[in-house]
Amino acid sequence: MRAWTFGRTSEAAGLRTKQAFGTAFRLGLHAASLAPLALLLYDDWAGRLSFNPIEDATRRTGQTALALLILALAVTPLVLVSGRRSLMTVARPLGLYAMLYASIHLFIFAVLDYGVRLDLLREAVLEKPYALMGLAAFVLLLATAATSLRGWPPWLGRRWWRWSQRAVLAAAPLVLLHSLWAVKVITSTHVAYTALVAFLLVFRVPSLRRRLERRLSEPLPREGAE
Amino acid sequence: MKDIDRSEITPEHLFLSRRKFMLGAAALAGAALLPGCGDRGGGSNTQTTVSPGPVGATTDELGQALTSFEAVTGYNNFYEFTVDKDSVADLARDFATRPWTVEVAGLVARPQVLPIDELLAEFPERERIYRMRCVEAWSMVIPWLGFPLRLLLDQVVPQPQARYVRFVAIDAPERLPGQRKYSFDWPYTEGLRLDEAMNDLTLIATGLYGKQLLPQNGAPLRLVVPWKYGFKSIKSIVRIELVQDRPATFWSSSAPHEYGFYANVNPEVDHPRWSQKSERRIGETGRRDTLPFNGYGEEVAGLYEGMDLRKDF
Numbered sequence: 093m094r095a096w097t098f099g100r101t102s103e104a105a106g107l108r109t110k111q112a113f114g115t116a117f118r119l120g121l122h123a124a125s126l127a128p129l130a131l132l133l134y135d136d137w138a139g140r141l142s143f144n145p146i147e148d149a150t151r152r153t154g155q156t157a158l159a160l161l162i163l164a165l166a167v168t169p170l171v172l173v174s175g176r177r178s179l180m181t182v183a184r185p186l187g188l189y190a191m192l193y194a195s196i197h198l199f200i201f202a203v204l205d206y207g208v209r210l211d212l213l214r215e216a217v218l219e220k221p222y223a224l225m226g227l228a229a230f231v232l233l234l235a236t237a238a239t240s241l242r243g244w245p246p247w248l249g250r251r252w253w254r255w256s257q258r259a260v261l262a263a264a265p266l267v268l269l270h271s272l273w274a275v276k277v278i279t280s281t282h283v284a285y286t287a288l289v290a291f292l293l294v295f296r297v298p299s300l301r302r303r304l305e306r307r308l309s310e311p312l313p314r315e316g317a318e
Numbered sequence: 319m320k321d322i323d324r325s326e327i328t329p330e331h332l333f334l335s336r337r338k339f340m341l342g343a344a345a346l347a348g349a350a351l352l353p354g355c356g357d358r359g360g361g362s363n364t365q366t367t368v369s370p371g372p373v374g375a376t377t378d379e380l381g382q383a384l385t386s387f388e389a390v391t392g393y394n395n396f397y398e399f400t401v402d403k404d405s406v407a408d409l410a411r412d413f414a415t416r417p418w419t420v421e422v423a424g425l426v427a428r429p430q431v432l433p434i435d436e437l438l439a440e441f442p443e444r445e446r447i448y449r450m451r452c453v454e455a456w457s458m459v460i461p462w463l464g465f466p467l468r469l470l471l472d473q474v475v476p477q478p479q480a481r482y483v484r485f486v487a488i489d490a491p492e493r494l495p496g497q498r499k500y501s502f503d504w505p506y507t508e509g510l511r512l513d514e515a516m517n518d519l520t521l522i523a524t525g526l527y528g529k530q531l532l533p534q535n536g537a538p539l540r541l542v543v544p545w546k547y548g549f550k551s552i553k554s555i556v557r558i559e560l561v562q563d564r565p566a567t568f569w570s571s572s573a574p575h576e577y578g579f580y581a582n583v584n585p586e587v588d589h590p591r592w593s594q595k596s597e598r599r600i601g602e603t604g605r606r607d608t609l610p611f612n613g614y615g616e617e618v619a620g621l622y623e624g625m626d627l628r629k630d631f
Contacts, residue, residue, distance in 0.1 A: 142403070205604075207604045209605065212593070276401075
């Protein structure tokens with residue numbers, strides 16, 4: 093599917109404008125997704141991280157991963173409500189960027205913080221629900237990310253592929269639990285994120301989804317697929 | 319008290335360079351970094367700033383280096399201002415700690431209301447270098463100035479039925495944004511058993527790094543109980559009260575299953591949601607093993623003989 097299919101295009105000039113707009117939009121998306129990482133590296137270089145830089149970097153990469161995951165989850169509802177099918181194409185890059193930040197988050201935790209000390213890591217993951225939830229969410233995200241790449245669906249089998257694409261839906265609540273359990277006090281940001289995720293998941297209720305889908309010319313592909 | 323000269327404190331550019339922890343380099347190095355990470359004996363320790371204190375000691379009794387003055391005064395848990403540890407210093411900058419009076423009352427023969435400067439004049443400061451272990455699993459080594467709480471308690475003469483000491487922090491929502499913003503049961507309160515309070519390690523701190531205490535560290539006076547998690551060391555105290563029954567305390571009232579009255583540092587008793595076996599020393603990368611009673615077992619383990627420290631956590 094072409095990324096910039098906005099609907100009927102009668103004139104070549106109009107098409108070119110839309111192509112240019114689509115390219116700019118995609119570039120903007122990549123720049124915006126990479127900006128938090130660039131800012132983190134800059135702050136580290138400039139010595140502007142917290143006095144507890146590992147905690148700071150862990151928190152920031154985790155927050156960015158969650159924000160990108162929420163944006164990825166918002167794509168389907170946005171398309172269903174707006175009818176702009178072309179938006180569907182941003183779901184995968186958003187999801188993959190969420191995965192990137194989750195990977196850095198996990199790297200900081202396991203390598204920079206725990207120094208790959210297996211005794212402490214094993215205890216943290218097996219005995220502490222926040223770490224277990226985080227790891228479970230990571231595995232689910234990894235499944236969705238890996239099977240979103242070309243070449244995977246055929247040999248995985250349609251059914252499993254579909255479940256792996258839906259795994260991203262389960263990852264979001266797990267990420268929320270992970271962050272709620274890791275902190276001493278729950279702030280209004282936690283509450284807002286939880287409400288937002290719940291709201292976005294409501295659009296996955298089959299009856300509501302079908303009702304909204306009827307207004308589109310053809311049904312949307314399932315989660316994560318282009 | 320001997321003040322250290324401002325120039326003796328680590329210059330800002332040196333300290334800033336220490337705050338970089340090479341996230342970028344580490345991320346690029348990737349797997350190449352793996353073998354050395356578990357070893358905390360090497361270069362990582364050298365990141366801790368050593369600034370001279372008034373008596374010249376640069377390590378604690380275990381040879382662990384002092385945490386930099388900048389980190390000690392720039393990274394604070396003080397919810398009366400904000401829950402953001404890096405922002406407390408800014409918000410507390412103009413917090414006035416004069417006039418200030420401390421009331422010592424309750425079951426005592428000679429209750430007192432002491433203006434802070436009288437109290438400071440009465441109890442000469444000495445330096446104590448203590449490890450501080452936060453319940454959030456980070457730690458510092460801090461050169462405090464202060465005097466043992468015992469000296470103050472001896473002066474007011476506790477009555478025989480006094481069994482606990484209750485501490486109350488300042489309650490001033492108009493000056494403390496956190497008290498307006500967060501719905502905790504303000505003011506902050508803490509408590510110790512009388513024998514814990516009389517232990518020689520238990521300090522009333524009035525300064526650190528040879529200087530008067532700054533607001534973000536709990537000026538003008540705070541408690542320091544080094545073998546307990548940091549939240550026991552209540553800041554900006556206005557009232558010390560001897561009581562018969564175990565007093566309610568801020569965190570144990572807020573989440574009783576997570577924070578106990580005793581709150582002794584104990585690697586064997588985890589927080590319900592995270593491990594207490596290891597800690598991150600501010601200024602270092604990697605983790606240190608957490609010591610029972612934060613390394614002060616010799617001095618204080620006797621206080622808890624026969625107690626089940628899992629139950630009385």
